[in-house]
Amino acid sequence: MSSPxxxxxxxxxxxxxxxxxxxxxxxxxxxxxxVRTTLGPxxxxxxxxxxxxxxxxxNDGVTILLSLRAIHPVARMIVEIAERQEQxxxxxxxxxxxxxxxxxKEGKRLVRELGVHPTKVVEGxxxxxxxxxxxxxxxxxxxxxxGVMLEQIVKTSLSSKLDxxxxxxxxxxxxxxxxxxxxxxxxxxxxxxxxxIRKTNxxxxxxxxxxxxxxxxxxxxxxxxxxxxxxxxKLDLKPVKESWLxxxxxxxxxxxxxxxxxxxxxxxxxxIVATGANAVMIASPEIDQVVEDLLVAKKVFAVRIxxxxxxxxSRYTGAKPVRLLEDLKKPDILGNSxxxxxxxxDELIYVExxxxxxxxxxxxxxxxKETSQExxxxxxxxxxAAEAALNSGVVAGGGSAELHIIEKVKKLRLKGLEQxxxxxxxxxxESIMRQILTNAGFNGLEKVMAAxxxxxxxxxxxxxxxxxxxxxxxxxDPLLVKTMALKAAGEIAKSVLRIxxxxxxxxxxxxxxxxxxx
Ligand code: ADP
Ligand code: MG
Numbered sequence: 062m063s064s065p066x067x068x069x070x071x072x073x074x075x076x077x078x079x080x081x082x083x084x085x086x087x088x089x090x091x092x093x094x095x096v097r098t099t100l101g102p103x104x105x106x107x108x109x110x111x112x113x114x115x116x117x118x119x120n121d122g123v124t125i126l127l128s129l130r131a132i133h134p135v136a137r138m139i140v141e142i143a144e145r146q147e148q149x150x151x152x153x154x155x156x157x158x159x160x161x162x163x164x165x166k167e168g169k170r171l172v173r174e175l176g177v178h179p180t181k182v183v184e185g186x187x188x189x190x191x192x193x194x195x196x197x198x199x200x201x202x203x204x205x206x207x208g209v210m211l212e213q214i215v216k217t218s219l220s221s222k223l224d225x226x227x228x229x230x231x232x233x234x235x236x237x238x239x240x241x242x243x244x245x246x247x248x249x250x251x252x253x254x255x256x257x258i259r260k261t262n263x264x265x266x267x268x269x270x271x272x273x274x275x276x277x278x279x280x281x282x283x284x285x286x287x288x289x290x291x292x293x294x295k296l297d298l299k300p301v302k303e304s305w306l307x308x309x310x311x312x313x314x315x316x317x318x319x320x321x322x323x324x325x326x327x328x329x330x331x332x333i334v335a336t337g338a339n340a341v342m343i344a345s346p347e348i349d350q351v352v353e354d355l356l357v358a359k360k361v362f363a364v365r366i367x368x369x370x371x372x373x374x375s376r377y378t379g380a381k382p383v384r385l386l387e388d389l390k391k392p393d394i395l396g397n398s399x400x401x402x403x404x405x406x407d408e409l410i411y412v413e414x415x416x417x418x419x420x421x422x423x424x425x426x427x428x429x430k431e432t433s434q435e436x437x438x439x440x441x442x443x444x445x446a447a448e449a450a451l452n453s454g455v456v457a458g459g460g461s462a463e464l465h466i467i468e469k470v471k472k473l474r475l476k477g478l479e480q481x482x483x484x485x486x487x488x489x490x491e492s493i494m495r496q497i498l499t500n501a502g503f504n505g506l507e508k509v510m511a512a513x514x515x516x517x518x519x520x521x522x523x524x525x526x527x528x529x530x531x532x533x534x535x536x537x538d539p540l541l542v543k544t545m546a547l548k549a550a551g552e553i554a555k556s557v558l559r560i561x562x563x564x565x566x567x568x569x570x571x572x573x574x575x576x577x578x579x
Pocket of ligand 2: 152153154218442
């Protein structure tokens with residue numbers, strides 16, 4: 062389709078046309094079509110290929126979206142929304158994109174075929190989404206840490222992933238190991254208590270403790286310390302700096318400095334050892350070779366850590382970071398754990414079972430970097446789903462919760478034409494189950510009709526195609542994932558439907574824009 066340019070406007074990027082409604086909604090459909098077939102447990106995979114012919118097979122909505130080389134600005138918008146959904150609740154990205162596409166398709170039809178003004182459609186979407194979220198909230202059930210529903214939520218969330226079953230059991234055991242220790246200010250936050258690291262070519266496992274992807278400072282240090290006294294060091298471990306030496310420094314000065322270096326290093330190491338510490342986690346920026354050698358001589362286990370790791374280790378072992386030499390005299394600086402050791406082959410350091418037992422590490426592996434990345438993302442999805450479910454409850458999965466509120470949304474009476482905007486939200490609510498079932502090889506629409514005439518909580522069994530109570534078979538989703546996805550979809554749909562022209566602009570970088578404002 063050619064754009065009416067009249068030779069007036071500067072042309073835009075290829076494929077971005079002035080006629081906004083078509084160009085933009087096509088872009089949304091194109092993006093949605095790339096991920097919609099991955100939705101649900103029977104979703105198909107995508108083969109991603111980059112320009113250097115690197116390839117990767119993925120079934121994960123966000124991974125696929127983030128790797129697309131989409132240039133259309135509206136396509137990029139969808140990718141950004143998906144990314145935001147991932148950050149906010151960590152699951153439900155494909156759901157959000159599929160609903161957004163449905164809303165835009167239906168909205169465009171209303172505008173084009175029935176001549177409804179876009180602002181009316183947008184207002185209808187706004188009320189519809191708000192109302193649908195309230196209705197979903199009313200359907201919510203609460204779950205507990207030790208109940209069977211925790212297992213169901215994790216399994217449902219991972220059912221579409223590579224090795225979903227295996228990963229679900231890792232996640233569930235990690236969740237239960239940290240348990241209520243992950244509650245902060247009344248709600249669960251597993252970010253602080255479950256670390257997930259990705260490796261290649263080793264066994265998946267859950268470790269009751271912290272695992273650092275590091276090696277000892279020196280290979281001659283002990284490999285393994287039972288019942289270590291742990292110290293976290295932020296001291297200046299390079300007491301004499303080489304940069305102090307000037308070109309014309311006298312030999313005598315150098316000697317004095319070198320002596321000074323030895324004395325100070327010895328003083329530091331001696332005072333560390335005097336506290337009884339035998340496993341030192343070092344977050345200092347530089348470590349003098351002499352300090353390192355002395356630590357080796359004293360048979361101390363030492364490893365470098367990052368500033369972020371300080372927090373984890375400190376909370377887990379009870380060790381207080383030592384910043385000044387004076388701090389070494391304080392009584393409560395050392396932390397404890399049952400065992401600190403390095404696995405030389407996998408280049409991992411384990412700090413197992415600290416005195417404050419509230420950290421668990423899941424190690425996910427894969428045969429290639431990409432598979433391990435994909436499995437790592439899946440594990441995070443599972444943890445996030447559990448967190449959202451524990452904090453805000455669950456609804457029936459497989460698109461069933463959404464489907465069964467349609468009748469109630471319909472009853473919402475809006476004045477005038479906004480009422481038709483509700484249709485947009487209703488088709489989006491229906492689209493999830495339809496897509497999941499289409500992906501499973503059924504006639505989606507037909508199966509949705511069958512589910513709709515079944516009681517609340519019913520959906521379609523993905524294997525037999527028969528109506529089934531989703532609660533009974535344990536297919537459940539976190540409320541928060543559903544409402545966030547619905548809101549995100551509504552946001553995109555509203556912005557896309559409101560645009561009537563795409564225009565080529567001069568510089569829109571934040572800097573240029575702030576200059577024109579001045
Ligand atoms: P998203 O990126 O949106 O999380 P997924 O591919 O993870 O997409 O699919 C999630 C959807 O699949 C949820 O609506 C969930 O209820 C549904 N689902 C998972 N397992 C089943 C199942 N066995 N039967 C029907 N629906 C399922
Ligand atoms: Mg998911």
